[in-house]
Amino acid sequence: MTALLALPRLALGDRRRRTLAYVGLSLLVVLGVLVAGGLAADPAQTTSLADRNLGPSADHWFGTDRLGRDVLARTLTGLRLSLLVGVAAASISAVIALLLACLAAVFGGVVDRAVTWLVDLFLSLPHLVLLILLAFALGGGTRAVVVVVALTHWPSLTRVLRGRAGEVMSSDYVAVSRQLGRGRWWIARRHLAGHLTGHFLVGAVLLFPHAILHEAALSFLGLGVDPGEPSIGVLLAESMRYLTAGAWWLAVLPGLCLLVVVKLVDTIGENTRALLDPRSHHL
Amino acid sequence: MAVDLLTARLRGAVGRLLRLVLLLAAVAAASFTLMAHSPIDPVDAYVGGDIAAIGPEQRAQIAERWGLGDPPLERFGAWFGQLLQGDLGQSLTFNQPVTQVIGERFPASLALMATAWLLSGLFGFSLGVVAGVRQGRVADRAICWWAYTLASAPTFWVGLLLLYVFSVSLGWTPVCCAVPVGVLAEDVTLLDRLQHLILPALTLSIVGVAPVVLHTRHAVIHAMASDHVAFARAQGESTRGVVVHHVLRNAAAPAVLLQFAALGELFGGSVLAEQVFSYPGLGAATTAAALGQDVPLLLGIVLFTTVFVFVGNQLGDVAHARLDPRVGRRPSRGRRGRDGEPAGLPAAPEAFPPPPTGEPEPAGRGVR
Numbered sequence: 001m002t003a004l005l006a007l008p009r010l011a012l013g014d015r016r017r018r019t020l021a022y023v024g025l026s027l028l029v030v031l032g033v034l035v036a037g038g039l040a041a042d043p044a045q046t047t048s049l050a051d052r053n054l055g056p057s058a059d060h061w062f063g064t065d066r067l068g069r070d071v072l073a074r075t076l077t078g079l080r081l082s083l084l085v086g087v088a089a090a091s092i093s094a095v096i097a098l099l100l101a102c103l104a105a106v107f108g109g110v111v112d113r114a115v116t117w118l119v120d121l122f123l124s125l126p127h128l129v130l131l132i133l134l135a136f137a138l139g140g141g142t143r144a145v146v147v148v149v150a151l152t153h154w155p156s157l158t159r160v161l162r163g164r165a166g167e168v169m170s171s172d173y174v175a176v177s178r179q180l181g182r183g184r185w186w187i188a189r190r191h192l193a194g195h196l197t198g199h200f201l202v203g204a205v206l207l208f209p210h211a212i213l214h215e216a217a218l219s220f221l222g223l224g225v226d227p228g229e230p231s232i233g234v235l236l237a238e239s240m241r242y243l244t245a246g247a248w249w250l251a252v253l254p255g256l257c258l259l260v261v262v263k264l265v266d267t268i269g270e271n272t273r274a275l276l277d278p279r280s281h282h283l
Numbered sequence: 284m285a286v287d288l289l290t291a292r293l294r295g296a297v298g299r300l301l302r303l304v305l306l307l308a309a310v311a312a313a314s315f316t317l318m319a320h321s322p323i324d325p326v327d328a329y330v331g332g333d334i335a336a337i338g339p340e341q342r343a344q345i346a347e348r349w350g351l352g353d354p355p356l357e358r359f360g361a362w363f364g365q366l367l368q369g370d371l372g373q374s375l376t377f378n379q380p381v382t383q384v385i386g387e388r389f390p391a392s393l394a395l396m397a398t399a400w401l402l403s404g405l406f407g408f409s410l411g412v413v414a415g416v417r418q419g420r421v422a423d424r425a426i427c428w429w430a431y432t433l434a435s436a437p438t439f440w441v442g443l444l445l446l447y448v449f450s451v452s453l454g455w456t457p458v459c460c461a462v463p464v465g466v467l468a469e470d471v472t473l474l475d476r477l478q479h480l481i482l483p484a485l486t487l488s489i490v491g492v493a494p495v496v497l498h499t500r501h502a503v504i505h506a507m508a509s510d511h512v513a514f515a516r517a518q519g520e521s522t523r524g525v526v527v528h529h530v531l532r533n534a535a536a537p538a539v540l541l542q543f544a545a546l547g548e549l550f551g552g553s554v555l556a557e558q559v560f561s562y563p564g565l566g567a568a569t570t571a572a573a574l575g576q577d578v579p580l581l582l583g584i585v586l587f588t589t590v591f592v593f594v595g596n597q598l599g600d601v602a603h604a605r606l607d608p609r610v611g612r613r614p615s616r617g618r619r620g621r622d623g624e625p626a627g628l629p630a631a632p633e634a635f636p637p638p639p640t641g642e643p644e645p646a647g648r649g650v651r
Contacts, residue, residue, distance in 0.1 A: 239443065
């Protein structure tokens with residue numbers, strides 16, 4: 001018995017193991033949500049007018065909404081959508097950031113200035129206003145949200161990667177390589193790639209929560225996914241009308257689930273960053 | 284000497300103004316291109332629900348009058364020319380000139396954002412100092428955990444929680460709007476306004492506190508580990524004295540810079556908070572413009588918020604230079620690209636260049 005109690009403590013003692021445990025745990029949660037969200041797609045749209053606006057109970061853990069739909073099923077479906085949007089958006093944005101940062105570092109000069117200028121231009125607007133503008137320009141809808149969220153999250157990561165790449169490119173061994181007559185691409189592949197991989201992965205993981213939250217925000221404002229589809233933002237927007245009547249479960253529980261998922265992913269990113277670069281303590 | 288300084292200041296100001304103008308032109312061109320390629324039909328958007336009552340001839344007349352058939356470059360020229368004269372067009376949803384809509388609604392948003400800005404700055408800074416001083420202890424861990432959790436909380440969800448707890452359950456604050464319903468504008472007291480303002484402002488400051496806490500904590504830890512603090516301690520200074528005399532100013536510089544750089548984020552938050560609390564500010568107008576397909580207003584708000592964010596960054600630079608004399612003294616402002624320095628990315632280390640040789644760290648001057 002004592003051995004059993006001591007084992008987890010021993011296993012979670014150092015940061016590396018703890019991070020791996022977090023990664024495993026949250027991957028399980030994420031997979032669980034994906035599967036459950038897929039299974040819950042039908043119950044999420046099943047209306048039952050006899051049980052409208054019920055509080056949480058054994059039958060409906062998260063209660064029911066104004067049409068008697070199960071809020072837990074709707075939350076799971078919404079989370080699934082959030083996760084899919086988040087994965088798509090974070091990976092696309094991270095790849096854009098990597099490409100731009102590498103271009104800036106490898107070619108330097110005008111290209112570098114152009115990339116910096118582009119980053120500044122994208123950061124000159126409040127992010128949400130930029131999202132609203134783009135979502136509006138694309139005509140709204142689920143596809144527009146994915147595109148918009150994917151295309152606007154790269155500037156900050158580009159800046160980080162570019163700074164990192166600039167450091168590498170100005171180091172002595174790169175200068176030596178240049179003197180030895182190595183080409184730009186050889187240097188990029190052999191010297192730059194290894195240094196950027198870690199930052200790129202961590203950056204991509206840390207983009208994920210932002211992407212999810214922005215998708216939810218757009219949907220909440222009514223500019224995101226189609227209102228018929230259960231997304232967390234849509235659920236919360238619908239809950240607003242019933243909040244004054246005391247239906248707290250409509251707002252509190254779906255939002256809490258979103259918070260937990262976002263926090264899990266964020267913790268993975270932060271811990272991995274701390275593993276890769278112990279000196280950085282930034283947000 | 285003084286003349287030199289003056290011309291340098293002037294040159295800096297002119298350079299900033301020039302950059303703002305270039306930025307606005309770029310943003311205007313980019314957003315115009317977006318709108319021109321949007322699948323939304325401007326005539327449909329203008330006419331709205333009555334579209335069935337309009338024949339093809341009338342459509343053609345409206346399109347003709349608006350010059351929709353003209354080449355895009357010509358349309359851009361016409362629009363930009365009006366922009367230069369300060370005419371942003373007519374808002375469709377509010378049936379007012381865009382400048383008037385922004386002018387009327389921005390003060391409400393500004394009051395909200397200023398309250399939230401001060402609250403989150405003060406809370407964030409104090410919590411960050413506490414966490415940094417008590418590094419590794421329970422207080423530090425609790426504060427860090429709290430900050431990281433808040434960083435992943437959706438703004439509108441926090442708003443809904445507060446709305447439910449304080450307005451619906453406890454009934455302490457009103458459910459909506461910026462002023463009491465059914466009261467004449469001249470009868471509204473400052474207390475009324477504050478009562479309507481406090482929940483949205485609290486929402487924004489709760490969500491916005493996280494970056495300030497974490498950066499301040501980092502700066503405090505950095506300052507606490509420095510030589511001048513060790514020296515002060517060796518002279519018998521108490522922890523309290525060390526923090527007050529030797530750490531606070533060092534930690535304040537990055538926090539202030541961050542707070543100013545977060546103005547864009549704050550405006551984004553106010554869009555959401557104003558939606559939750561039905562607060563009639565510029566954020567709510569942004570949502571209304573996008574939902575009501577009100578292109579002139581949306582473009583007006585885009586340009587206006589660009590100026591807002593730019594001014595915030597410039598103020599941040601000035602305040603940072605005041606607090607940290609090393610920054611102002613650098614001949615050129617280092618690498619360009621301070622504008623909109625994203626919160627939470629390795630921006631802070633720049634605030635700690637190695638101290639110039641032979642000079643004490645600024646806060647070290649207080650050593651007795």
